[in-house]
Amino acid sequence: MKVLIVGGGKSVYFLCRTFLAKGHEVALICRDHEECVRMARKLKATVVHGDGSDPAVLEEAGAYGADAVLAVTPRDQDNLAVCQLAAMVYRVPHAVALVNDPDNEKVFRKLGVAALSTTRAIASMIEQRTAIEEITNLIPAGEGKVNITEVRVAPASPVADRTLRDLSLPADSLIAVVLRGEQAIVPRGDTVLRPGDQIVLITLPANHGPVLRAITGEKD
Amino acid sequence: MREASHLRQRYRTILSYTGLVLVLGAGLMLTPLLALVGWPGEGPRAWAFLVPAAAMAGVGLAAWRLLRVRDHVVLSVREGGVIVLLSWMLVCLFSAWPLMAATGLSFTQAVFESVSGWTTTGLSVVDVARAGHVVLLWRSIMQLAGGAGLAIIMISAITGPSGPALSLAEGREQLVPHVRQSAKLVLMIYGGYVLVGVPALRLAGMSWFDAVNHAFAAISTGGFSTRAESIGYWNSPAVEAVTMPLMVLGNLSFLTAWVLLQGKFRAAGRDGEVRLMGLLLPLCAALLFLLTTRGLYPTLGKSARVAIFETVTALTTTGFSTVGYGNWNSFGWAVLIVLMLIGGGTCSTAGGIKQYRVHLLWRSLVWDLRRALLPQTAVTAEPVWQSDRQVFVSDARLRRVGTFLFLYLLTFVAGSAVLAAHGYGLKQSLFEYASAVGTVGLSVGVTSPSAPPAVLWAEAIGMLLGRLEFFVVLTSAAKLARDTWAMLGRP
Amino acid sequence: MTASDRFIVIVGCGRLGAYLANRLSRDGNGVVVIDAEEQAFAALSPEYSGFRVEGDATELAVLREAKADKADVVVAATRDDNVNLMVAQVAKVEFGVARVLARVFEPRREAVCRKLGVETICPTAMSAELFLKAIAREPAP
Numbered sequence: 001m002k003v004l005i006v007g008g009g010k011s012v013y014f015l016c017r018t019f020l021a022k023g024h025e026v027a028l029i030c031r032d033h034e035e036c037v038r039m040a041r042k043l044k045a046t047v048v049h050g051d052g053s054d055p056a057v058l059e060e061a062g063a064y065g066a067d068a069v070l071a072v073t074p075r076d077q078d079n080l081a082v083c084q085l086a087a088m089v090y091r092v093p094h095a096v097a098l099v100n101d102p103d104n105e106k107v108f109r110k111l112g113v114a115a116l117s118t119t120r121a122i123a124s125m126i127e128q129r130t131a132i133e134e135i136t137n138l139i140p141a142g143e144g145k146v147n148i149t150e151v152r153v154a155p156a157s158p159v160a161d162r163t164l165r166d167l168s169l170p171a172d173s174l175i176a177v178v179l180r181g182e183q184a185i186v187p188r189g190d191t192v193l194r195p196g197d198q199i200v201l202i203t204l205p206a207n208h209g210p211v212l213r214a215i216t217g218e219k220d
Numbered sequence: 221m222r223e224a225s226h227l228r229q230r231y232r233t234i235l236s237y238t239g240l241v242l243v244l245g246a247g248l249m250l251t252p253l254l255a256l257v258g259w260p261g262e263g264p265r266a267w268a269f270l271v272p273a274a275a276m277a278g279v280g281l282a283a284w285r286l287l288r289v290r291d292h293v294v295l296s297v298r299e300g301g302v303i304v305l306l307s308w309m310l311v312c313l314f315s316a317w318p319l320m321a322a323t324g325l326s327f328t329q330a331v332f333e334s335v336s337g338w339t340t341t342g343l344s345v346v347d348v349a350r351a352g353h354v355v356l357l358w359r360s361i362m363q364l365a366g367g368a369g370l371a372i373i374m375i376s377a378i379t380g381p382s383g384p385a386l387s388l389a390e391g392r393e394q395l396v397p398h399v400r401q402s403a404k405l406v407l408m409i410y411g412g413y414v415l416v417g418v419p420a421l422r423l424a425g426m427s428w429f430d431a432v433n434h435a436f437a438a439i440s441t442g443g444f445s446t447r448a449e450s451i452g453y454w455n456s457p458a459v460e461a462v463t464m465p466l467m468v469l470g471n472l473s474f475l476t477a478w479v480l481l482q483g484k485f486r487a488a489g490r491d492g493e494v495r496l497m498g499l500l501l502p503l504c505a506a507l508l509f510l511l512t513t514r515g516l517y518p519t520l521g522k523s524a525r526v527a528i529f530e531t532v533t534a535l536t537t538t539g540f541s542t543v544g545y546g547n548w549n550s551f552g553w554a555v556l557i558v559l560m561l562i563g564g565g566t567c568s569t570a571g572g573i574k575q576y577r578v579h580l581l582w583r584s585l586v587w588d589l590r591r592a593l594l595p596q597t598a599v600t601a602e603p604v605w606q607s608d609r610q611v612f613v614s615d616a617r618l619r620r621v622g623t624f625l626f627l628y629l630l631t632f633v634a635g636s637a638v639l640a641a642h643g644y645g646l647k648q649s650l651f652e653y654a655s656a657v658g659t660v661g662l663s664v665g666v667t668s669p670s671a672p673p674a675v676l677w678a679e680a681i682g683m684l685l686g687r688l689e690f691f692v693v694l695t696s697a698a699k700l701a702r703d704t705w706a707m708l709g710r711p
Numbered sequence: 712m713t714a715s716d717r718f719i720v721i722v723g724c725g726r727l728g729a730y731l732a733n734r735l736s737r738d739g740n741g742v743v744v745i746d747a748e749e750q751a752f753a754a755l756s757p758e759y760s761g762f763r764v765e766g767d768a769t770e771l772a773v774l775r776e777a778k779a780d781k782a783d784v785v786v787a788a789t790r791d792d793n794v795n796l797m798v799a800q801v802a803k804v805e806f807g808v809a810r811v812l813a814r815v816f817e818p819r820r821e822a823v824c825r826k827l828g829v830e831t832i833c834p835t836a837m838s839a840e841l842f843l844k845a846i847a848r849e850p851a852p
Contacts, residue, residue: 053793055819077769077797088826103771107805294758383737383758397718397741399760 001025002065004092006052006082007072008035015072016043027061031073053081055089063090072098083113147203148176151215155195158217165189173211174202227707232287233295234303237386239283241307241370244377245314246277248365252358258429259353268321269354276314300371300385301696302703307370308688312338315362319346322355328673335680337362339687340569342443342539342661343652343679345669349448353429359444360436366687367440367470367569368410375403389696391689393567395478406474409481413439417466424458434540438466441570443539443661451529452542460525463540464532468497471536471564473576475606490605492579493565497535500562504555505531512552517543530662534559537570539661545651546664553647556662560654561632571659571686573628577621580604584618627690631682632657638678639666657682716740720782722768722798723789727814729754731786736761743777768798771805780806787813792820799829 001024005016008030016039019026026045029052030036040047050057052071063069069086071079079097086092099105099117108115153160159167164175164187178185179198185191193199203211250273253266295303315338316330325333329345336343340363348356365373371390384399394402417435422428430446437444447453451463469477473493480488488494509527517523529542534556545553563572587602594600603610632653639649644666652666656679667679685693717740721728724746733756736742742761745768746752752763766773768789779785785802787795792815799813815824815831818839824831 054817055823075769075793077791077793080797080800081793084827085823088823101770101772104769104801107771107801110804111800294756296757383756384760385757387760394760394762397743397761398736398739400739401716401741402760 001067002027002062004029004058004061004063004066004069004086005072006030006070006079007074007098008032009074012072013039013042015070016045020044027066029057029061053078053085055085058082058085058090063092066090066092068092068094068096070096070098074100076100076104080108080111080113084111087112145204147205147208149201149203149208149212150179151199151201151212153193153195153197153199154216156217157195157215159193159215160195162193163189164191164193167193167214169214170207170210172204172207176200176202221709224707224709227703229289230299231703231707233289233293234299234306235283236287236289237284237295237303237374238306238310239280239285239287240377241303241374242276242280242310242314243284244280244373245311245370246273246280248361249273249276249315249318249358251361252354255353255357255429262352262354265322265352265354269318269358272314272317272321275317295383295385297385297388298695298699300383300387300389301692302700303386304371304389304688304692305696305700308338308684311370312684315358318358319355323347323351325669326673328676329669332676332680333359334362335683336661337442337444338366339659339683340367340440340442340537340571341656341659341683341687342437342445343656343663343667343683344444344661345667345671345676347448347669348446356433356444356446357429360433360442363440363442363444364414364436367442368407372403372406375400376407389692391567391692393473393475395475405478409474409477410439413466413469417462420462420466421459424462425454425456426459434463435466438463438538438540439470439569441467441470441536441538441564441568441659443533445540450542451540455542457521457525460529460542464529467532467536467538467540470538471568471570473565473567475567476565492583492605493575496575496579496582497565500535500559501531504535504559508552508555512549512555516547530556531559534660534662535562535564537564537572537658537660539655541662544664545662550647553651557651557654560658560660560662561628563658563660571657573625573658576606577624580613580618580621581625584613624690628657631685631690635678635682639675642672642675644675653679653682656680657686659683659686717783718778718781719743719784719786720745720774720777720779720802721786721788722746722795723787724751724754724763725788725790726754728786728788729756731788732761733759743779743782745773745777769794771801774798774801774806779808782806782808784808784810784812787811789814792817796820796824796827796829799831800827803829 003019003024004027005012006029016026016028020043026043027048028039028043028045029048029050030039031051033049036047036049046061048057048061052058063086069083069092071082073079076099079099083095083097086095096114096116097108099108099115100119102117102120105115105117175187177200178187178191178193179200180194199215201211249269253269256262256266312331312334315334316327319325319330319333320327323346325345333344333346337359346355369390369392371386371392375387384394387394387399387403392406395405396402414435417439418431421431421435426434433446445451451459476488476491476494505528508531509524513523513527517526526543533540537560561573562578563574564570566574566576583602583604587600591600601612603612635653635657636649639653640646648664648666651664654660655662666675719735719740720743721732722745724732724744728744728746732742732744736759743764744752744755744761745764745766747765747767749765764773764777766776768774779802785799785808787798789795795813795815799811802808802811811830813829813831815833816835818833818836821833
């Protein structure tokens with residue numbers, strides 16, 4: 001996949017590196033010349049110096065051939081401009097904008113641009129982490145309508161050594177996968193949860209707290 | 221030389237607008253003649269109004285039209301201040317004329333009464349029993365107009381200036397993002413208060429004439445009454461119960477009133493002034509009741525009513541009273557003096573130091589104490605709620621409030637000293653002067669037809685400074701003096 | 712003579728923004744000006760009787776504080792084309808403002824603007840036309 005990334009800074013560097021590690025082709029557009037030089041030295045990617053919201057620069061960086069454009073500058077207005085240009089002029093199939101102001105997430109979608117708000121994701125992750133320790137990894141999915149969480153079953157947990165059928169979890173929740181050592185088990189009603197298992201749990205935001213508490217045994 | 225001719229151009233505009241105010245004032249001067257409809261016997265008194273009104277209109281018209289500049293002129297705030305100062309002084313002087321002609325007051329007394337009217341103070345040297353209905357109505361109308369403010373009246377007029385300079389100079393904040401719309405809105409709210417107040421007072425038991433006069437005086441937080449005993453004349457809980465909300469409404473900032481009218485009750489509840497009032501009124505009323513009025517009146521109910529009413533009238537700087545203070549203990553006097561000094565809400569018709577400043581100084585104290593508990597390098601931003609907005613207070617702002625407080629107290633002390641020098645007791649001097657400079661109107665007897673002229677002039681100056689908030693008077697007077705010196709070519 | 716008594720929000724208090732704000736306020740309209748820096752408001756004339764909001768107009772909260780959702784007209788006049796385009800689109804799509812105008816300096820964006828349905832004014836193109844006409848004219852004898 002050919003990915004075009006517009007932005008700068010440390011987090012963008014790691015983003016590029018991640019995509020490169022997965023085997024994609026990466027082109028980066030960055031406004032700051034010194035940063036471009038640094039990126040060029042460290043990354044095996046095409047680094048273009050310029051303003052990503054300028055059509056000429058986008059074209060030079062290969063927008064016509066790109067499969068995805070990610071606009072991750074700290075300025076929402078630039079991210080919007082890049083994605084709209086990419087989608088309308090260069091017909092890039094996937095154009096995603098980073099949104100700093102969470103209020104803008106819905107607005108961008110109304111304008112036809114896929115938007116990601118890290119603020120919201122990070123905020124809810126931190127909230128959940130500080131609350132309960134057994135959780136690793138909380139992913140909001142489906143525009144925040146669904147949560148996917150990995151939870152470890154502690155020895156003292158009320159669900160340890162019980163079958164799924166016996167658990168009385170709140171409605172609208174699902175234990176999707178049980179990871180035991182190297183094995184991934186798709187559970188059924190008679191599957192027993194053992195201490196040390198990692199559960200992949202699907203919940204709705206409304207019942208997320210109660211379900212987690214039922215599994216970890218934490219009182220509020 | 222160039223500066224002199226430039227200034228002359230600017231002053232043409234300034235005097236032209238002052239002339240416009242005089243014309244509008246002359247129009248107002250004719251309105252009390254409506255009383256002749258009900259009391260045609262006072263017809264001969266009409267000349268006492270027609271002649272001054274004609275003179276005022278003549279002078280005003282001449283200034284307005286002859287000095288008008290063709291091109292569009294933008295007034296600076298300082299020039300607005302000069303217009304405000306000149307207009308107020310001229311209007312007060314002209315308004316004294318009908319009083320002198322109709323009731324035989326001396327020049328000093330008439331000017332005093334006129335200033336007391338326009339500044340919505342309410343201290344009086346007129347014998348209301350013999351003044352006649354036209355004069356009584358004129359006093360109330362002066363208070364109604366003075367409460368709205370000459371700036372508001374002028375801006376609402378179609379040919380008034382288009383900028384906010386005048387409005388700012390007279391201390392009015394804008395309700396909506398255009399000064400003319402804002403002025404009209406203020407007048408509408410004001411008018412609304414009157415339309416509600418007059419029938420309410422009538423229902424409570426006053427005659428129509430009394431209801432009109434007292435509604436005007438309550439809403440403008442003025443305090444002129446048609447009776448010598450003020451509201452005490454009726455000795456009626458109903459009358460007091462209707463008058464008090466009117467006084468509180470008049471003292472509420474127009475901005476807060478506008479927020480309330482839009483239905484934003486919670487936002488209005490956060491306003492600093494509303495909170496301060498919410499604290500002071502019950503607290504002081506309770507203190508007055510327990511420590512002062514309890515033993516003084518025949519029934520406990522009357523004592524309670526007195527405590528509540530006098531608290532409200534002092535804090536809102538209206539000046540209606542239900543009793544005399546001769547038999548009150550010093551604690552009661554002290555409470556009233558403090559309330560009069562604190563005064564009403566900013567951007568309203570009330571006077572005093574203004575609740576906003578007191579609230580601000582209090583918050584400043586709280587922040588300083590809180591900052592002592594924070595790390596030394598902590599950076600803080602301190603907000604204050606003003607109607608429905610959060611305002612961050614800069615040090616410069618606090619400094620100005622501090623200076624204002626100093627000026628206010630200085631004037632208070634100086635004025636009280638003048639009164640004391642004429643033989644009045646310390647308690648009486650402090651009380652009466654707090655009442656004057658806070659444009660309240662409560663009196664313990666110092667202000668009367670037999671008071672020495674120096675006392676009346678001291679009080680009048682205090683009233684004007686209090687209404688126009690000091691700085692406008694001082695800076696505009698300084699500018700006027702300097703500009704006149706420059707225009708005369710510095711011989 | 713513009714129609715008065717309308718409520719207009721102007722984003723950006725630079726030369727263009729301040730000029731528009733002063734004129735529109737003088738003509739009797741209710742005006743609110745938004746700028747990220749307090750100093751920019753010094754460009755407003757003493758006659759300006761509208762409100763001032765200090766803040767970043769790309770934040771919805773700031774636009775709401777300026778009551779842009781109740782405006783009759785929104786003018787985006789900052790120095791940054793992207794900000795102007797974003798504000799214009801937000802005003803149109805999120806707040807449903809009737810008239811929205813954006814200043815866009817870069818003539819190459821015209822195509823995209825037209826596709827987005829945003830009414831833009833491009834000073835570069837306009838000045839260029841005027842200059843070209845002036846150059847083409849025969850000098851006076």
